Amino acid sequence: MAMNYSEAIKDGIVSSALYADDGVFNEEIEKIFTQGWVYVAHETEIPNVGDYVRRNIGLEAFVVVRGKDKKVKVISNRCTHRATLLVHEDKGNLRGSLTCWYHGWVFGFDGKLLNVPYGKGSEGLDHKCLPAATVEIYGGFVFATLNPDAIPFDEYLGNGKKIIDRVLDCSPSGKIRVDTGWVRYETQTNWKLQIENNVDGYHLNYVHASLGRALDVRYKDTVMVSEDKLTTEAIDFLGGHIELTIGAGYTKPLEWLGVKEGREMPADIKEYKDAIEEKHSDEVAHEVIYAGPPHAYIFPNLFIAETNIIFYQMEDRHTNVQLSSPILFEGSSDKLNSRFLRLCEGSLGPSSFLLPDDGAITERQSRGHIGRPMDIDLRRGMDREVVGEDGVITSHITDETSQRAFWNHYKTIMSS
Numbered sequence: 317m318a319m320n321y322s323e324a325i326k327d328g329i330v331s332s333a334l335y336a337d338d339g340v341f342n343e344e345i346e347k348i349f350t351q352g353w354v355y356v357a358h359e360t361e362i363p364n365v366g367d368y369v370r371r372n373i374g375l376e377a378f379v380v381v382r383g384k385d386k387k388v389k390v391i392s393n394r395c396t397h398r399a400t401l402l403v404h405e406d407k408g409n410l411r412g413s414l415t416c417w418y419h420g421w422v423f424g425f426d427g428k429l430l431n432v433p434y435g436k437g438s439e440g441l442d443h444k445c446l447p448a449a450t451v452e453i454y455g456g457f458v459f460a461t462l463n464p465d466a467i468p469f470d471e472y473l474g475n476g477k478k479i480i481d482r483v484l485d486c487s488p489s490g491k492i493r494v495d496t497g498w499v500r501y502e503t504q505t506n507w508k509l510q511i512e513n514n515v516d517g518y519h520l521n522y523v524h525a526s527l528g529r530a531l532d533v534r535y536k537d538t539v540m541v542s543e544d545k546l547t548t549e550a551i552d553f554l555g556g557h558i559e560l561t562i563g564a565g566y567t568k569p570l571e572w573l574g575v576k577e578g579r580e581m582p583a584d585i586k587e588y589k590d591a592i593e594e595k596h597s598d599e600v601a602h603e604v605i606y607a608g609p610p611h612a613y614i615f616p617n618l619f620i621a622e623t624n625i626i627f628y629q630m631e632d633r634h635t636n637v638q639l640s641s642p643i644l645f646e647g648s649s650d651k652l653n654s655r656f657l658r659l660c661e662g663s664l665g666p667s668s669f670l671l672p673d674d675g676a677i678t679e680r681q682s683r684g685h686i687g688r689p690m691d692i693d694l695r696r697g698m699d700r701e702v703v704g705e706d707g708v709i710t711s712h713i714t715d716e717t718s719q720r721a722f723w724n725h726y727k728t729i730m731s732s
């Protein structure tokens with residue numbers, strides 16, 4: 317039976333069937349991931365002509381490649397002969413063309429079919445080129461859509477632009493690098509649970525209690541304090557884009573980079589601070605130095621986790637792959653950039669504190685969805701939200717404003 321999204325998502329309550337139903341998942345692949353815009357790569361992953369990374373759009377295989385014209389292309393990774401994957405490694409360089417491993421058909425970086433071996437037998441046949449997605453790049457972040465009639469990119473990205481701008485503001489050169497490779501973490505979890513969890517300001521004292529006990533982490537003063545002491549917020553930026561203003565809780569300069577009060581600032585961080593103060597107005601420099609990069613989600617599959625980038629590739633309804641990589645600042649010292657690498661390993665590496673805890677809790681939640689449909693209660697804080705003139709909604713960081721922001725946008729798309 318087709319899902320009635322207006323009934324299944326109502327007044328802050330959503331049905332557990334939305335996470336557990338194969339029909340819903342297939343409809344999401346079509347309406348969200350095939351008809352809409354999705355994040356596919358950062359362009360610094362493929363700096364040279366022929367460099368590629370393998371990515372999915374929805375469940376379908378694609379290659380993101382730097383073309384001979386230096387532009388980023390997103391082309392199908394399925395041979396138009398009999399669908400064999402053209403590239404099977406995660407990344408590499410194509411050295412001139414894509415040649416299918418099976419019968420040797422050759423394609424250009426723009427998807428054009430260049431050669432079919434033993435051509436006499438296929439004379440007169442209408443062989444196809446590789447389908448290509450429409451590509452847009454903002455601040456080096458590459459987005460793609462398979463829908464020629466998708467909404468305009470600017471409309472889709474909306475306030476997500478401000479989120480990316482704030483990431484770029486943190487780099488003294490205004491540019492970032494995402495080229496150290498990805499940690500791949502697979503969980504038996506519906507993809508939406510990991511999105512909800514990433515913008516959940518309510519779970520830190522519980523899921524991450526061991527982190528707070530073991531380490532002197534900065535989160536202790538920002539999101540791991542009692543409810544009335546919290547000054548940080550959840551923001552519904554509309555269009556499915558969401559932020560938790562964790563950085564607003566920091567009270568000391570460059571706390572987000574691990575600087576501790578009463579200790580001398582390391583030389584590379586001092587150099588960074590000076591560069592930011594020279595580059596920006598006092599107001600922007602203050603924002604960068606105190607708050608740092610945002611903790612924010614860009615619909616449907618990109619998450620900026622302060623100094624890290626995370627994106628999602630799902631295998632099926634209950635298998636989700638999270639890929640994470642540190643954000644490095646182009647032109648900054650190796651010493652500074654190595655700090656971001658260490659921060660990423662410490663929070664999102666295979667034996668880190670945050671990632672396995674979040675993976676475990678979302679797997680348990682996903683298991684809980686199996687059975688008779690039940691109401692998922694996301695009504696926390698509904699009566700204390702503040703709606704701005706631009707429609708942007710702000711509330712206490714522990715409020716489920718962030719989950720409702722996701723579901724409201726989801727409902728709009730899925731009901732269309």
Ligand code: FES
Nearest residue numbers: 395397398416419
């Ligand atoms: S499947 Fe690719 S050439 Fe036959």
Ligand SMILES: [Fe+2]
Nearest residue numbers: 513523670674
């Ligand atoms: Fe978490």
